Amino acid sequence: MERDLRLDDIDRDGAIADALGTMHGHTRADLLRGALVGGGALLAACAAPASASAASSRARDASILNFALTLEELQAAFYTEVERNRVLRGELKRQADTVGGHERAHVRAFRDVLGSKAIKRPHFDFGGATEGSDAFRRTAVAFEDLAVAAYKGQAPHIRSRAYLASALAIHSVEARHAAWIRRLAGKPPVAGPFDEPVSRPAATRIVARTHFVVRRTSRKGPRFTG
Amino acid sequence: MPDIPAPARGGLAIGAPEPLRADPHAVQWAPLRRAAVARAAPSAHARAVARLGSRTPENTTNLVLVLGRARDPHGGLWIRARLPARRAQTGWLPRSALGGYEEVHTRLVVDRARLTLTLLRNGRAVFRAPVGIGRAATPTPAGAFYVRDRLTRYASPFYGPVAFGTSAQSATLTDWPAGGYVGIHGTDQPGLVPGRISHGCIRLRNADIARLARLLPVGTPLEIR
Numbered sequence: 001m002e003r004d005l006r007l008d009d010i011d012r013d014g015a016i017a018d019a020l021g022t023m024h025g026h027t028r029a030d031l032l033r034g035a036l037v038g039g040g041a042l043l044a045a046c047a048a049p050a051s052a053s054a055a056s057s058r059a060r061d062a063s064i065l066n067f068a069l070t071l072e073e074l075q076a077a078f079y080t081e082v083e084r085n086r087v088l089r090g091e092l093k094r095q096a097d098t099v100g101g102h103e104r105a106h107v108r109a110f111r112d113v114l115g116s117k118a119i120k121r122p123h124f125d126f127g128g129a130t131e132g133s134d135a136f137r138r139t140a141v142a143f144e145d146l147a148v149a150a151y152k153g154q155a156p157h158i159r160s161r162a163y164l165a166s167a168l169a170i171h172s173v174e175a176r177h178a179a180w181i182r183r184l185a186g187k188p189p190v191a192g193p194f195d196e197p198v199s200r201p202a203a204t205r206i207v208a209r210t211h212f213v214v215r216r217t218s219r220k221g222p223r224f225t226g
Numbered sequence: 227m228p229d230i231p232a233p234a235r236g237g238l239a240i241g242a243p244e245p246l247r248a249d250p251h252a253v254q255w256a257p258l259r260r261a262a263v264a265r266a267a268p269s270a271h272a273r274a275v276a277r278l279g280s281r282t283p284e285n286t287t288n289l290v291l292v293l294g295r296a297r298d299p300h301g302g303l304w305i306r307a308r309l310p311a312r313r314a315q316t317g318w319l320p321r322s323a324l325g326g327y328e329e330v331h332t333r334l335v336v337d338r339a340r341l342t343l344t345l346l347r348n349g350r351a352v353f354r355a356p357v358g359i360g361r362a363a364t365p366t367p368a369g370a371f372y373v374r375d376r377l378t379r380y381a382s383p384f385y386g387p388v389a390f391g392t393s394a395q396s397a398t399l400t401d402w403p404a405g406g407y408v409g410i411h412g413t414d415q416p417g418l419v420p421g422r423i424s425h426g427c428i429r430l431r432n433a434d435i436a437r438l439a440r441l442l443p444v445g446t447p448l449e450i451r
Contacts, residue, residue, distance in 0.1 A: 162237030
């Protein structure tokens with residue numbers, strides 16, 4: 001019988017829950033409840049597609065690449081902001097500067113290949129996560145672990161061998177980022193012999209619950225002096 | 227024994243890492259997450275200089291330009307900001323009142339003597355147009371301000387097809403509804419541009435404001451001289 005996948009399964013040290021809970025006042029129990037993924041959904045995500053036309057395969061690949069682009073935009077914006085804020089020192093600064101350079105390169109690569117099909121760049125609000133080294137460290141661990149698990153979750157569904165090769169190239173780099181920041185955060189660089197994937201809905205839900213991605217609106221007409 | 231295939235070529239061209247370069251033209255802004263009191267110094271006990279809402283009079287997200295940061299003795303983070311306020315053009319806001327930072331590389335200059343508006347990107351002029359500004363009785367105020375919002379979904383020939391709200395406020399129309407903020411907008415009387423013809427707003431011909439709208443991001447610093 002399939003067991004439900006819980007945030008605990010991908011967040012073995014509680015880094016995501018703790019980081020997000022600290023910043024936004026959620027309890028760890030709330031986050032774990034929110035990130036529950038049904039076993040059926042997990043099974044469906046793991047099943048091989050029955051058959052697909054070339055067009056639908058391309059559309060699916062574009063959708064997966066856009067999902068990856070969203071995560072890369074999130075990470076790139078996070079590292080860029082912390083670097084602009086100049087709040088890090090020493091090895092942590094070196095990690096952030098280096099990884100930020102990688103994430104920005106990833107964003108450019110996805111945008112180049114997606115062209116007009118690429119999502120619009122989202123707006124972000126990282127709260128206090130880019131204003132101090134402790135919050136940065138916790139959030140960076142969460143982001144890198146999430147990115148690794150999300151790439152792993154989507155890679156088997158990529159139909160294009162060329163895109164799969166690129167996804168694997170990025171996935172291993174994200175894993176190295178995760179190991180680096182985990183060491184700086186005093187956590188074991190490797191949590192166990194096997195890593196678990198995270199499904200796209202679960203990853204989306206985790207990101208949504210951070211409130212890091214925001215929306216800005218305009219509703220009324222001018223009220224200027226004229 | 228079958229050959230093991232060569233590694234597949236990637237479909238994405240992953241380039242070199244992209245280090246963040248120092249950019250003298252980069253300016254940060256941040257939206258107001260909630261209503262907040264701006265203070266004269268980075269402290270909850272400092273004198274209040276302005277009260278800011280989280281929305282503009284046009285019901286868009288209110289925002290401020292980020293000028294600096296400091297911590298108070300309790301470790302609380304404060305942001306020195308350019309404000310949309312008549313009396314105090316700068317003040318300190320608690321970081322917790324602000325949302326995520328955004329960055330622009332543009333600067334807008336309105337020259338009241340020459341009746342021109344110039345947009346600079348990375349220090350280079352990319353757009354210039356003649357403008358109408360305030361009459362002698364209702365002058366367009368001089369100073370350092372910023373572009374606060376961009377409005378398109380309205381139907382008013384008077385304001386033209388696009389309008390930008392700014393943080394500048396008229397010094398004379400103090401009882402104007404919604405605070406007497408200065409806008410940058412189109413017009414239904416293009417023959418009056420350039421000229422000193424408005425209540426303080428900066429008017430462009432409609433073709434010019436439409437072209438400017440494609441180039442001008444919200445958060446752009448505005449110098450009126």
